[in-house]
Amino acid sequence: MPFAPLQNDSFLRACRRQATDHTPVWLMRQAGRYLPEYLATRARAGSFMGLATNVDLATEVTLQPLERFPLDAAILFSDILTVPDAMGLGLSFEAGEGPRFAHPVQDEAAVAALRVPDLDRLRYVFDAVASIRRALNGRVPLIGFSGSPWTLACYMVEGAGSRDYQLIKSMLYGRPELMHRVLAVNADAVAAYLNAQIDAGAQAVMIFDSWGGVLADGAFQAFSLAYTARVLAQLKRTGADGQDVPRIVFTKGGGLWLSEMGALDCEVLGLDWTVNLGAARALVGEGPQGKALQGNIDPNVLFAPPAAIEAEVARVLDSFGAPHQERASTGPTHIFNLGHGISQHTPPEHVAALVAAVHAHSRRLRS
Numbered sequence: 001m002p003f004a005p006l007q008n009d010s011f012l013r014a015c016r017r018q019a020t021d022h023t024p025v026w027l028m029r030q031a032g033r034y035l036p037e038y039l040a041t042r043a044r045a046g047s048f049m050g051l052a053t054n055v056d057l058a059t060e061v062t063l064q065p066l067e068r069f070p071l072d073a074a075i076l077f078s079d080i081l082t083v084p085d086a087m088g089l090g091l092s093f094e095a096g097e098g099p100r101f102a103h104p105v106q107d108e109a110a111v112a113a114l115r116v117p118d119l120d121r122l123r124y125v126f127d128a129v130a131s132i133r134r135a136l137n138g139r140v141p142l143i144g145f146s147g148s149p150w151t152l153a154c155y156m157v158e159g160a161g162s163r164d165y166q167l168i169k170s171m172l173y174g175r176p177e178l179m180h181r182v183l184a185v186n187a188d189a190v191a192a193y194l195n196a197q198i199d200a201g202a203q204a205v206m207i208f209d210s211w212g213g214v215l216a217d218g219a220f221q222a223f224s225l226a227y228t229a230r231v232l233a234q235l236k237r238t239g240a241d242g243q244d245v246p247r248i249v250f251t252k253g254g255g256l257w258l259s260e261m262g263a264l265d266c267e268v269l270g271l272d273w274t275v276n277l278g279a280a281r282a283l284v285g286e287g288p289q290g291k292a293l294q295g296n297i298d299p300n301v302l303f304a305p306p307a308a309i310e311a312e313v314a315r316v317l318d319s320f321g322a323p324h325q326e327r328a329s330t331g332p333t334h335i336f337n338l339g340h341g342i343s344q345h346t347p348p349e350h351v352a353a354l355v356a357a358v359h360a361h362s363r364r365l366r367s
């Protein structure tokens, strides 16, 4: 079924390093607990996974932030841990404790048993993508996403979030062949998962390497970057409506490896707040093979009053410098975002101030 034509293509244009009238903005975790309407819908669903697996409710919460703020992109409402759940690891979210797996991958037998899941078990995600595309009706593009092979492995081996990554690093250093097998299965699963989202209507895809930055130099390249590259090599280049599908890679804490990430076969690199956007642009943003850059304001800025938020937004936009403005060619572009996910304690009015400031100041930068 054909989808409605896109009314606001600023996000996709910036991904393709094409000029836009303003710097497009969206926020990691823009649908979530800081919005009272999200909490109300989650209460109706009963639980987070109840919400994520209900196509109508997942569609509803994806659109909630767009009803409040003039964001330039939507992101599928789901979670990165749906993939290991479909592998049979038994995902649950304990109230106030974060995710937990009933069957973590902690020995040789569990590693040997690991398989790319039957995509039918993730059908609810692809149905949500198609449903959200229909509900958006061309307002803004829809981003699909997955965790990186490494970040998924962190949860699969630790069995939950971790502070020191002791279990997975023990496997990495002590039984590297087991670690490589987990990452290879994850990479092929992530590629199949993202390709199915693209087929269902995702217009861009993002790989969240949230824990790449906990790795040592050398280990990052071998155990995170190499498997992100293995995913990228398998991704479809064309979406359900015949358009190219930009690929975004975000490594939290990856700033020191930026030039190596510049060699990835993707269009956009996401950056956390430790990176200077102008320096990143000089390193990986210029030239015909340059990447578009996405980021990178500290999410905690949103706890300051609106005047301070506006000043920090201007500082981040100015640090990137004047974006490419020639309609006929490509060049350095910036997509505004947070440097990591939004906090559940964020006042929604402060998000409104941030989005308005990005649009206003980025228009001034172009005049």
Ligand SMILES: Cc1c2[nH]c(c1CCC(=O)O)Cc1[nH]c(c(CCC(=O)O)c1C)Cc1[nH]c(c(CCC(=O)O)c1C)Cc1[nH]c(c(C)c1CCC(=O)O)C2
Pocket (backbone or CB within 6 Å): 027, 028, 029, 030, 031, 032, 033, 042, 048, 075, 076, 077, 078, 079, 080, 081, 093, 097, 098, 099, 145, 161, 208, 210, 340, 341
């Ligand atoms: C590491 C990671 C996870 N999930 C995700 C990542 C990568 C991004 C990042 O680094 O933040 C990705 C994610 N999770 C969620 C989205 C939805 C789309 C969006 O609006 O951005 C996305 C893109 C919903 C969610 N995923 C989760 C919630 C909160 C659950 C609830 O409603 O109680 C939401 C809205 C649960 C979740 N899911 C995860 C954790 C650690 C938790 C619990 C802790 C927390 O809430 O921050 C794993």
